[in-house]
Amino acid sequence: MLIKRFEQNPLISPNNLSPSVEGWEVVGTYNCGAFKYNGKIGLLVRVIERPILDDPDKVAAPILDFSTGERQLKVKTWPRDEVDVTDPRFVKADVIYDAVMNHLRLAWSTDGKHFEVEPTPILQGENDLQNLGINDPRVLYLEDEYTIIYTANSLWGITTWLATTTDWETFEHKGVIFPPDNKDVALFPEKINGRYCCLHRPAGVYFGGHDLWLGYSPDLLHWGDHKLVATRRPGMWDGERIGCGAESLKTPEGWLQFYHGSDGTNYYLGAILLDLNDPSRVIARTNEPLLAPQEDYEKVGYYDNVVFCNGLVRLSEDLVYLYYGGADKYTAGAEVSISDVLNLLLG
Amino acid sequence: MLIKRFEQNPLISPNNLSPSVEGWEVVGTYNCGAFKYNGKIGLLVRVIERPILDDPDKVAAPILDFSTGERQLKVKTWPRDEVDVTDPRFVKADVIYDAVMNHLRLAWSTDGKHFEVEPTPILQGENDLQNLGINDPRVLYLEDEYTIIYTANSLWGITTWLATTTDWETFEHKGVIFPPDNKDVALFPEKINGRYCCLHRPAGVYFGGHDLWLGYSPDLLHWGDHKLVATRRPGMWDGERIGCGAESLKTPEGWLQFYHGSDGTNYYLGAILLDLNDPSRVIARTNEPLLAPQEDYEKVGYYDNVVFCNGLVRLSEDLVYLYYGGADKYTAGAEVSISDVLNLLLG
Numbered sequence: 001m002l003i004k005r006f007e008q009n010p011l012i013s014p015n016n017l018s019p020s021v022e023g024w025e026v027v028g029t030y031n032c033g034a035f036k037y038n039g040k041i042g043l044l045v046r047v048i049e050r051p052i053l054d055d056p057d058k059v060a061a062p063i064l065d066f067s068t069g070e071r072q073l074k075v076k077t078w079p080r081d082e083v084d085v086t087d088p089r090f091v092k093a094d095v096i097y098d099a100v101m102n103h104l105r106l107a108w109s110t111d112g113k114h115f116e117v118e119p120t121p122i123l124q125g126e127n128d129l130q131n132l133g134i135n136d137p138r139v140l141y142l143e144d145e146y147t148i149i150y151t152a153n154s155l156w157g158i159t160t161w162l163a164t165t166t167d168w169e170t171f172e173h174k175g176v177i178f179p180p181d182n183k184d185v186a187l188f189p190e191k192i193n194g195r196y197c198c199l200h201r202p203a204g205v206y207f208g209g210h211d212l213w214l215g216y217s218p219d220l221l222h223w224g225d226h227k228l229v230a231t232r233r234p235g236m237w238d239g240e241r242i243g244c245g246a247e248s249l250k251t252p253e254g255w256l257q258f259y260h261g262s263d264g265t266n267y268y269l270g271a272i273l274l275d276l277n278d279p280s281r282v283i284a285r286t287n288e289p290l291l292a293p294q295e296d297y298e299k300v301g302y303y304d305n306v307v308f309c310n311g312l313v314r315l316s317e318d319l320v321y322l323y324y325g326g327a328d329k330y331t332a333g334a335e336v337s338i339s340d341v342l343n344l345l346l347g
Numbered sequence: 348m349l350i351k352r353f354e355q356n357p358l359i360s361p362n363n364l365s366p367s368v369e370g371w372e373v374v375g376t377y378n379c380g381a382f383k384y385n386g387k388i389g390l391l392v393r394v395i396e397r398p399i400l401d402d403p404d405k406v407a408a409p410i411l412d413f414s415t416g417e418r419q420l421k422v423k424t425w426p427r428d429e430v431d432v433t434d435p436r437f438v439k440a441d442v443i444y445d446a447v448m449n450h451l452r453l454a455w456s457t458d459g460k461h462f463e464v465e466p467t468p469i470l471q472g473e474n475d476l477q478n479l480g481i482n483d484p485r486v487l488y489l490e491d492e493y494t495i496i497y498t499a500n501s502l503w504g505i506t507t508w509l510a511t512t513t514d515w516e517t518f519e520h521k522g523v524i525f526p527p528d529n530k531d532v533a534l535f536p537e538k539i540n541g542r543y544c545c546l547h548r549p550a551g552v553y554f555g556g557h558d559l560w561l562g563y564s565p566d567l568l569h570w571g572d573h574k575l576v577a578t579r580r581p582g583m584w585d586g587e588r589i590g591c592g593a594e595s596l597k598t599p600e601g602w603l604q605f606y607h608g609s610d611g612t613n614y615y616l617g618a619i620l621l622d623l624n625d626p627s628r629v630i631a632r633t634n635e636p637l638l639a640p641q642e643d644y645e646k647v648g649y650y651d652n653v654v655f656c657n658g659l660v661r662l663s664e665d666l667v668y669l670y671y672g673g674a675d676k677y678t679a680g681a682e683v684s685i686s687d688v689l690n691l692l693l694g
Contacts, residue, residue, distance in 0.1 A: 157555030176573040179549040202526040205550040208504030213526050222571035226523040
């Protein structure tokens with residue numbers, strides 16, 4: 001295997017955390033952004049939690065209510081037989097609700113393998129377009145500050161947001177960078193031909209589907225000049241949906257992107273190599289996944305059989321630590337050599 | 348009625364046009380952008396056409412193929428009983444195809460009521476992301492040139508594109524301004540607080556749906572800082588989907604936008620008034636539609652019971668000519684007084 005799982009896996013489990021709300025339970029701690037700060041490795045972890053219900057005949061969905069001008073966490077409940085919970089992650093009632101509330105917490109490590117998770121949320125839903133919470137952050141140190149790109153779910157759609165920080169205590173919130181439905185947005189670590197560039201994953205309702213696109217920006221807030229980068233490969237491990245992971249990595253051979261693919265059941269990790277000057281041009285792509293759900297913490301969780309990486313730390317020119325979610329429940333890690341992956345892609 | 352239909356309606360019908368491809372038929376000429384140029388009123392009309400099939404047991408879908416590097420118009424055919432044509436606008440086979448090919452033509456008038464349509468397309472699908480054709484243009488004269496924003500359908504999703512022209516003969520193509528799925532993008536006629544602004548209509552796959560949003564841009568190509576403007580009103584004429592029409596009109600009371608709404612069956616025209624300084628703030632909105640499908644050319648066509656306006660010309664401070672599609676088949680026109688609509692909205 002080119003990708004070597006850490007033997008400490010899973011690095012973070014729900015039972016390492018206290019819920020942020022009394023009487024609730026933490027269901028998952030996964031899909032983290034990753035970065036270096038003050039000699040430590042930091043993770044910005046997606047945390048999902050839900051109220052514990054006494055009555056098994058009821059189902060609940062948490063929602064943030066800003067109608068009074070204040071942030072209020074509310075819980076909607078329904079008799080179980082009056083709603084559709086075929087997919088237990090969602091409650092399909094008058095509209096679709098998320099069965100859990102999402103927020104982000106920080107975790108810190110000196111070795112990249114043993115993490116201490118902060119006891120309270122650092123970022124959470126703060127407005128009506130985030131009323132189902134925020135998730136799946138990407139973190140990149142760019143031009144003397146950390147850019148944080150995260151996804152917000154709301155009753156009005158899935159949007160992508162930009163924030164920055166220098167100290168991980170105060171944040172500057174920049175607004176929505178992609179309207180519904182888009183997610184899996186990750187930057188390239190430098191400007192390309194004078195503009196910032198990102199990969200993103202818009203969703204097609206009628207034609208098309210969940211493919212990999214890129215966009216350019218003069219300022220990180222406004223995005224355009226979108227190009228289609230890569231499409232699903234029907235019948236393969238990335239036949240149903242694909243999307244990018246963390247930032248792309250600059251190599252002499254091109255931009256190396258560890259991306260996720262799904263065959264409609266499982267989520268896998270693969271790699272794609274993009275032209276340095278025109279990253280909409282694909283040079284090579286792994287035919288087989290580099291990482292597939294195999295360990296217990298990847299196979300059984302909140303959503304089974306998922307490995308999903310949206311955070312990495314480049315420790316040297318060649319060595320990368322990948323941080324990934326297992327089964328939408330656990331945070332895990334692995335290491336990989338860039339040259340090994342390039343050899344596979346170009347060999 | 349505040350909106351007075353022209354007695355010359357419909358202004359353009361499919362039988363006024365020759366097909367652009369021998370052996371094909373023109374099915375619709377509708378949903379036009381509108382503008383003033385050289386003392387005339389111009390329309391940039393959506394034209395849909397399809398091959399005439401000899402065999403009633405077959406269905407066809409036209410598609411543009413750029414795989415050789417050349418633009419090739421191809422027609423895919425299937426036995427009728429092997430595909431889903433429940434909605435005759437689409438052929439649902441391995442993926443969803445459009446049953447017609449879309450292009451844009453110019454039409455000219457000296458009085459705004461009698462139009463002559465040019466015999467050939469002026470803009471059409473020119474790349475793989477436009478392989479199902481282009482449609483629903485918005486035209487605005489802005490800073491000494493015409494900006495054209497149009498929608499392209501493709502097997503990779505619905506995207507929105509920007510082009511400019513000064514002479515309606517040569518065009519500068521700027522690229523994709525909104526990735527899938529977005530459409531119904533129309534500018535405000537001037538910068539707001541230093542940035543260009545547009546209304547747009549992203550589509551939500553999971554949460555949310557077809558609501559009215561706005562975005563800002565420093566340069567018309569890159570868009571961000573998106574805000575939700577208005578949502579569907581369940582049970583009303585705009586309960587299922589809403590989207591903007593042509594450019595918003597500056598009035599002393601706010602930005603006046605003639606927008607479309609659907610109750611899931613019919614498409615209607617209504618009006619919404621937005622704050623001059625913060626157009627994401629709604630001041631007023633019509634409770635009843637201003638225009639509903641009523642005439643034959645609005646009730647029976649390629650898709651029945653539709654009025655859909657994406658073009659207008661402001662003839663004076665108060666007088667506006669609205670150009671709208673009827674039943675996805677005809678181009679029609681109407682006049683309206685801005686002060687009448689403001690009185691209704693604020694009365």
